Each structure stands twice: as C-alpha cells, then as structure tokens.
Amino acid sequence: MEIDLSLKIEKEEAKDSKMQELDDNQNGKEALDFADKEDASMAAIGEVEDGAPSDISLQDNRNTQEFSVLRKEMNRVKEENKVLREVVEKTMQDYYDLQMKFAVVQQNNHQEDPRIFLSLHGDEHQTIQGNSSIVKNLQKHGSFPLGDEEDEEELGLSLRLKTGSGQRESEEEENHETPNLASVQNKLHPSQLSAITASHAVSSPNRKARVSIRARCQTATMNDGCQWRKYGQKIAKANPCPRAYYRCTVAPGCPVRKQVQRCQEDMSILITTYEGSHNHPLPVGATAMAATASAESSFTLLDSSNPDGIPSFSRASLLHQNPHFINYHMPLPLPLPTAFPWMPSKLSASNNGGNVTAITSDPKFRVAVAAAIPSLINKETHAATQPIPIASSSSSMSGGREIESGSPKTNNWVLQSYTASHKHIQPSP
C-alpha cells in the first residue's frame, strides 16, 4: 500500500511539472495520452512490486479507478492553472498600465488637490479604465451593508491620506469615525475580513506625519519588520486598553515611533500608529512592498471635483470631518508583480478560505504593509513641499539590511484605518 501511495504522489508531481510545460491551449487528448502512459507505467510497476499474477486483474481495476480520479484531478488542476496564468498576466498588465498612469499623474502632481481618492482593484475582470470603472469599484466597496458572503475571499486594502490642520482631531476621529468604518467592514467581511486600511495624516510641514493602521492581530504588536523598543505605556481615557509606545531601534537615532493600542469595540483589532520616517534602509521584504505601495498609492488619482469618485461611506464620515482628505483605497488582491509569493488567492479554484488567511498571515505581507506606511509618510511629507518621483522615494528605502524582529506569530489581519493627527512634535533626539 505504501508503495502505491508513493507512486500516486510521484505521479501527481510528474503531472504537475508536466502541466507547467504544457501550453494553455493544449487539448484534452494530450492530457489523456499522457495519463494513459502514466497508468501503464504504474501498472507495470505494480506488477513488479507485487509479483503475484493473481493480483494483476485486481490491481488493474484499482489502477483504472485511480486513473479516472487522477485524470479528473489533473483536469481540475489544469483549469486552475489556466485561470491562474490568465490572472497573473492580467495583473501584470494592470500593473504596467498603472505605472504608465502614475508617470502621467506625477507630471500633473503639482496641481495640488488635497483630496485624492485612489482605488486599485485586483479583480481580474476589471481593469482601471478611467474614472468610471474606479467609481464603480468604489461604489462596490462603498456600499458596505451588502455584506455578501461571497465577498469573503476578497481582500481590501485601503490607505487614506489626509492633510489636516493637525489639531486635536485624532481623538474625535478615533471615537467617531473609526468604529463606523470598522463595524462596516466587519459586516462586509464577517469571518475572514482581511482589509487593510491605513490612514495617513500629514499636518503642517513642520509637523510629523502619522499613519494609523488597524489590523486584526492576536498578538500584542504587529511584526512589521522593524525592531521596536517600548518606552512607555499609558491608559487613554477614551480607551481602557493600554496604549504602548515604541521607538524604532533598527538604527540609532531613528525618529520613527509607533503607538499600539487595541480597538475598544473589537479587542482583536490592533491600532498601530506610525510617526516619522526611518533614517535607515528597511528590511528587504518591507522594502519591496513599501516601494510597491508607495508607487501604487500614487496611481489613478481621482479628482475630488468629481463627487461620485468618493464612496458613500467615505463622503459621509470623512468629508464632514476634514475637507483636506486623501483617501487611498486599495482592495486586494493587489495588482502586484509576480515576484511576491503571496499572490491573489481568490483565483484559486479551490474554495479555500484559508488562502485569505494565508496571505494576510504571511509575515512578508505584514512586514511589507507595515513598512510601506512610513514610506508613504516619507513620500507625502516630501511631496508637501516638493514632489519627488517615486523612484527617489523607493530608492531611499532600498538597502541590503535584513532585520526581521519577531516571528510570524500574528494571524488574521483585518484592518481598517482612520485618521490621526498629531499633536506636538519634539525635535528628534
């Protein structure tokens, strides 16, 4: 029996490798012939192994059954492979399209419109073709109460950038806006919601930018690829959960700080607020995503003069609070280069809810997203004074340093973000 099992495994592996070599438009006959050969060889091996002539017919029957099962399996895998390939191609195409658009946007970036909405959608059936598709996309995500279970596999990542007056807004926004959005997204993705929303508050030029990330995280802090040293803890009045203060210790004198606090409404949600920008290279995984996120967050800018370009929930809850608002909404699967191991999961034919978790729990994903935030801060801070090309921003992030603190201990990420503004700024130590 063990022999048969191993044979099956080898067989499947062989088919998998064969499948990769086969072209998309291969017909079923080829696969059939291939499978026949496999079956024959397997039967022959079975004879040799068993060595009992009386078992041959029985063995043949069993092999035939296994063969039919395997053939079905192979066809299924073939279809899956085909779909995956199409999606990858589509994704790559979208990626390059976005890059081209980004270049155009960069040129027009001098006309500062404080309110920008961005949407990147990895849906293979949708490419960003001007505002109309974006609006459609946004409306899809904006009408949260739909809460379809079928959206379960769809990941959402949204980044909100805000330029604000920087006064005591953070608490009000935390108290009012955050719970709304959080609850709303929880409705949308009841079980495995894996949306990431980060907000980015850029205050006046002499103030540090802050980014808040809400993440469903079981551990005390997110492993974001940087090393942090805790320097304080407070219990805020608005939230009974203690707020922890961390400083980046990757490089001495790095001004980046982060605050970590659990959401009052949902204790499983971790609110991480980053402040400042790193003065050192980021870990490789973080760098890649940082560059990607930074670049993509600059794509497909939507003019705020078009009110339809802003999703209902955003307009309702955000515009009333701050007129200067940059909202980045990037539903996953992200149109990322294939270099990233955590590619879109909804493409998989198997209805694995675990795929979503797999992506969002991937430490590389978490590292990358978290690291992308300070990158965004850095970029936006600079853009506030003088727009710089993305290449410049990302290159500053590149570096060979590989510091990864902690282990992949966190689980699902469900993120939602809100804006925070900042209070006082101290000169860096």
Add this chain to the structure above:
DNA sequence: CGCGTTTGACCTGCGC
C-alpha cells in the same frame, strides 16, 4: 551583565 520591559513620575499642551 546587557538588553528590553514595566511603571510611576514628570513634562507639555490645551481647555476652562
């Protein structure tokens, strides 16, 4: 012993 965390004290900004 070095490093990181804990925790109470202290500082600062803001509203009244």
Add this chain to the structure above:
DNA sequence: GCGCAGGTCAAACGCG
C-alpha cells in the same frame, strides 16, 4: 492658574 490628558523619561526589574 488649574486640572486634565497624552506623551516621555528613567529607575527598577526580569530574562537570557
């Protein structure tokens, strides 16, 4: 000026 709340400091403590 006073009180409050957020943020930071630094001594004490724990761990490897």
